[in-house]
Amino acid sequence: ETGVTQTPRHxxxxxxxxxxxxxxxxxGHNAMYWYKQSAKKPLELMFVYSLEERVENNSVPSRFSPxxxxxxxxxxxxxxxxxxxxxxxxxxxxxxxxxxxxxxxPGTRLTxx
Amino acid sequence: GENVEQxxxxxxxxxxxxxxxxxxxxxxxxNYFPWYKQELGKRPQLIIDIRSNVGEKKDQRIAVTxxxxxxxxxxxxxxxxxxxxxxxxxxxFITGTASKLTFGTGTRxxxxx
Numbered sequence: 001e002t003g004v005t006q007t008p009r010h011x012x013x014x015x016x017x018x019x020x021x022x023x024x025x026x027x028g029h030n031a032m033y034w035y036k037q038s039a040k041k042p043l044e045l046m047f048v049y050s051l052e053e054r055v056e057n058n059s060v061p062s063r064f065s066p067x068x069x070x071x072x073x074x075x076x077x078x079x080x081x082x083x084x085x086x087x088x089x090x091x092x093x094x095x096x097x098x099x100x101x102x103x104x105x106p107g108t109r110l111t112x113x
Numbered sequence: 114g115e116n117v118e119q120x121x122x123x124x125x126x127x128x129x130x131x132x133x134x135x136x137x138x139x140x141x142x143x144n145y146f147p148w149y150k151q152e153l154g155k156r157p158q159l160i161i162d163i164r165s166n167v168g169e170k171k172d173q174r175i176a177v178t179x180x181x182x183x184x185x186x187x188x189x190x191x192x193x194x195x196x197x198x199x200x201x202x203x204x205x206f207i208t209g210t211a212s213k214l215t216f217g218t219g220t221r222x223x224x225x226x
Contacts, residue, residue: 004156040218041218042117042202042215042216042217042218042219043157043202043204043216044216045212045214048212055212090156090157097209098145098208098209099145099206099208099209099210099214100145100147100162100208101147101159101162102147102159103159104149104156104157104158105156106155106156107156
């Protein structure tokens with residue numbers, strides 16, 4: 001698959017579990033993003049990485065921990081989540097960290113029980 | 114920070130009619146305004162964007178207008194088709210400050226036959 005891929009597509013986890021979401025982009029982009037999409041709320045930008053360095057962390061709780069080992073891969077490590085963290089987590093990439101022309105992945109539907 | 118309001122939250126039009134979605138923003142320094150389309154169960158996709166040095170931009174049946182003085186911008190879809198049915202999101206920010214990218218709450222457009 002080309003473009004931006006995410007795994008897993010669906011995840012159910014308990015509040016004491018530790019899991020990781022993976023994002024991979026095949027577009028040669030230099031910036032990657034994590035978003036949270038909850039019902040009836042705007043898309044919330046969580047993290048921005050540019051050339052593998054975190055550019056911004058938008059006041060996200062520490063139970064979400066991003067990792068960007070190279071410009072093609074982005075992870076979101078999850079631990080001790082709360083039920084209100086249930087949402088669709090979207091990854092995106094763009095040529096640079098200007099924020100323009102972002103390409104989104106299909107998302108991971110996360111349910112915290 | 115930036116605040117983006119989007120209206121209406123739902124919009125139903127008959128096939129062939131036009132649809133207009135409006136967004137307002139608060140930060141007069143914002144200079145980039147993308148629109149994303151998200152079909153049910155799919156990823157958001159950039160459909161058109163406009164920069165603050167332009168008042169209008171068209172791409173086939175889709176157009177976006179920007180009024181910097183009033184701080185609002187609109188998406189216009191003409192000759193709507195059933196495949197236009199989706200949720201549309203506007204966003205506003207200052208390019209180069211991707212961490213400040215703010216999305217609207219989305220408009221669910223339904224095109225009926």
